[in-house]
Amino acid sequence: MSTASHTHVSGALDDHGHAEAHDHHGPPAGFTRWMYTTNHKDIGTMYLWFAFFMFLLGGTMALGIRAELFKPGLQFFDPEFFNSLTTVHGLVMVFGAIMPAFVGFANWLVPLQIGSADMAFPRMNNWSFWLLIPAALLLIGSFFVPGGAAASGWTLYPPLVIQQGISVDMTILAVHILGASSIMGSINIITTILNMRAPGMTLMKMPLFVWTWLITAYLLIAVMPVLAGAVTMLLTDRHFGTSFFNAAGGGDPTMFLHIFWFFGHPEVYIMILPAFGIISQILPAFARKPLFGYASMVYATASIAILSFIVWGHHMFTVGMPAAGNLFFMYATMLIAVPTGVKVFNWIATMWKGEMTFETPMLFAIGFLCLFTIGGFSGLVLAIVPVDITLHNTYYVVAHFHYVLVSGALFAIIAGIYFWLPKWSGKMYNEGLGKLHFWLSMIGFNLAFFPQHFLGLAGMPRRIPDYALQFAEWNMWSSIGAFIFGFSQLIFLYNVIATIRSGKPAEQKQWEGADSLEWTHLPTPMPYHTFVTPPIVR
Amino acid sequence: MNAAVQLENRRLMGKLLVIAVGMLGFGFAMVPMYRQICQAIGLDSTRVVAASTNTQVDASREVTVELLASSAGLPWRFEALDRAVKLHPGELVSVRYRVVNTLGREVTARARMNTAPEAAERYIAKQECFCFSNQTFAAGETREMPVVFRVLTDAPRDLSTISLSYTFFEVPAKSG
Known part of the structure; x- marks a missing residue:
């Protein structure tokens, strides 16, 4: 941001190891660099590019869905293929885009922010990334086998999923591989955070992004095996007579x-807690104030994680649970609004009377705050049993979870990319294009998803390729918004590539208010190996 | 990374792997656990509801059916095990009769049903009855025989008591 800050902190630069010869060795060239790399920065980069590719792929499927729903009647796809599109769109976005993107952030940032040279198990880190490729190929390839890709919805409910063809087996295998990758990644992250912090970096001094990932990694270890068990049971039901x-x-x-939702609800928080962490880093940096209520943020994150294990029933209020069960899940779900509310109020209090500037990362962070809160409120509406029974499986639910996953998780990821790209690449992105990307995303997203609340309240069911005429108007607007949102992501792609190729050099501390170790202790551009000798944190 | 940290890391990885494997087992254990817990605290109430009520029973009224037994020219023991049953029209009821063949020879006999009031006979629908065919009893044999029947729901509302009577007649051996 300012040259003043650059000179101000340059005294704190990491000069450890500058004299050592290996500090100057860069990565080997060519494809084998990426194949064999154990460097956390390289692996983080690969995770993020993989996530971006899957995001564009899943986004293309979403645009296929919206094109079909632009007007009533069947235009482009037969209903079976439409169902495959919704199913694989969901699986690709959850397991291929959002989760790997956050793991990419963790790889880049956890070692930098705790002052460690690398992750605890670099070789396993490489393996957890490369496992993603066969899993993605299985998911994509399932479109080309007889019977088409899985069409049961991303939740893979039986009995439909037991009756479908070989594509379901490919999907199940993909989920197994992705689960193994996630568990290895989580073990790596937990071990790095607990064992490899720099001297003086106590747990309660860690940046909030590290805290949220520590808790997320525990959630992953607890629930990914449950999902693996559930899909294994599907597999044996399909082929081995169980x-x-x-x-x-x-x-x-x-x-x-x-069983699925025992995994599924913690999974929802796996996809949002790291977003909370990113936002908790960005808002203080641009408000030029420390985060309000750091300790309460940590405890709120932990409470959300613990509560996530006892609310799975709110996804299945209509299966015929007894009233006592429905009520328990309803009250437990509403309880989660308390720690979540603590977080939202803390973020607002962080901005309160701050000297705010509105660069692209801050815009996306504020967009996150407003829109995620809308998604949180529609979640509270859906937590009410009698309301949910009428809204279950309608577009209201679709609107709700896109508000928390797109304008929640994804906006935080985009904000984080704009925020850290100058540090990672050593070059500054184009601020004008970034702001254009933000405003087009904001308009496109709200145009696409806000009307879906109305459609759901009017009774339009989800996962259908055709609909009654009274839903036509809002579906048209929703499709227009989806196309604006989808194509504006290409601006993002262009901006990132242009930055890496030909951006102007970024400053060592690009953002005035940023205070974690990667900004205060490391030069820009960063050397390939950092914190070979750990910094002393006071 | 020095050797001590590496050792610590491996230990922690071992612990975390134990959690992961344990949770995989827990996923499978959930199948029997759900069944046991739901049965133990009666949470699978939906199934009970689905199995019970029969809409073809008129629960608004009760009919008493008195059970009588007699034999014509057969000096053996023939009796109803229940004196009377109370039932709702439409409800399927099972009662039992007993024959003790005290005659010291094989007997083939046929039972005939009649009711009082006589007009009630057309409202009794039998599903299973020893009166449907000839019964042959060995000397000294004791046999319990069920009658499964219901009172039709279109029986008049003032028909509150029906006497259901069976009478055994011996079938002559050579009569065919």
Whole structure:
């Protein structure tokens, strides 16, 4: 931001190891660099590019869905393929885009922010990334096998999923591989955070991004194996004669819902807690004030994580649970609004009377704050049992979870990329294009998803390729918004590539208010190896 | 990274792997756990509701059916095990009769049903009855025989008591 800040902190630059010869060795050239790399920065970069590719792929499927829904009647796809589009769009965005993007951030930032040279298990880190590729190929390839890709919705509910063709087996295998990758990544992150912090970096001094990832990694270790178990049961029901969920053999299809959502609800927080961490780094930097209520932020994150294990029933209010069960899940769900509210109020208090400037990362962070809160409120509406019973499986639910996942998780990821790209690449992005990207995203997103609340309240069911005429108007607007949102992401792609190729050099401390170790202790551009000798944190 | 940290890292990885494997087992354990817990605290109430009520029963009124037994020219023991049953029209009821063949020879006999009031007979629908065919009893045999029947729902509302009577007649051995 300012040259003054550059000179101000340059005295704190990391000069450890500058005399050592290996500090000057860069990465080897060519493809093998990426194949064999154990460097946390390289692996973080690969995760982020992988996530971006999957994001564009899943986004293309979303635009296919919106094109079909632009007007009533069947225009482009037959209904079976439409169902495959919604299913794989969901799986790709959850497991291919949002989760790997956050793991990419963790790889880049966790070692830098705690003053460690690398992750605890660099070789395993490489492996967890490269496992993603076969999983993605299985998911994408399932479109080209007889019967088409899985069409049961991303939740893979039986009995539909037990009856479909070989594509479901490919999907199940992909989920297994992604789960293994996530568990390895999580073990790596937890071990790095707990064992490899620089001297003086106590747990309660860690930046909030590190805290949220520590808690997220524990959630992943606890629930990814449960998902692996659930899809394994689907697999044995399909091929090996078991009847976990097959009613004809004495099984119970609603059992799958219970097991899936025991994974599924913590999974929702896996996708939002790191976003909370990123936002908690960005808002103080641009408000030029320390984060308000740091300790309460840590405890709120932990409370959300713990509560996430006892609310899975709110995804299945309509399966016929007894009233006592429905009420328990309703009250437990509403309880989560308390720690979440603590966080939102803390963010607002951080901005209060701050000397704010509105560069692109801050715009996306404020966009996150406003829109995520809308998504949180529609979540509270859906937590009310009698309301949910009428809104279940309508577009109201679709609107709700896109407000928390797109304008929540994704906006935080975009904000984080704009925020850290100058540090990572050593070059500054184009601020004008960034702001254009923000405003087009903001308009496109709200135009796409806000009307879906109205559609849901009017009773339009989700996962259908055709609809009654009274829904036509809002669907048209929603599709227009989706196309604006989708194509404005190409501005983002262009901006990132242009920055890396030919951006102006960035400053060592690009953002005046940023105070974590990567800004205060490391030069820009960063050397390939950082904190070979750990910094002393006071 | 020095050797001590590396050792610590490996130990922590071991612990975390134990959690992961444990949770995989927990995922499978959830299947029997859900069944046991729901049965133990009666939370699978939906299934009970689905199985019970029969809409073809008229629960608004009760009919008493008195059970009588007699034999014509057969000096053996024939009796109803229940004196009377109370039932709702439409409800399927099972009662039992007993024959003790005290005659010291094989007997083939046929039972005939009649009711009082006589007009009530057309409102009784039998699903299973020993009166449908000839019964052969060995000397000294004791046999319990069920009658499964219901009172039709279109029976008049003032028909509150029906006497259901069976009478055994011996079938002559050579009569065919």
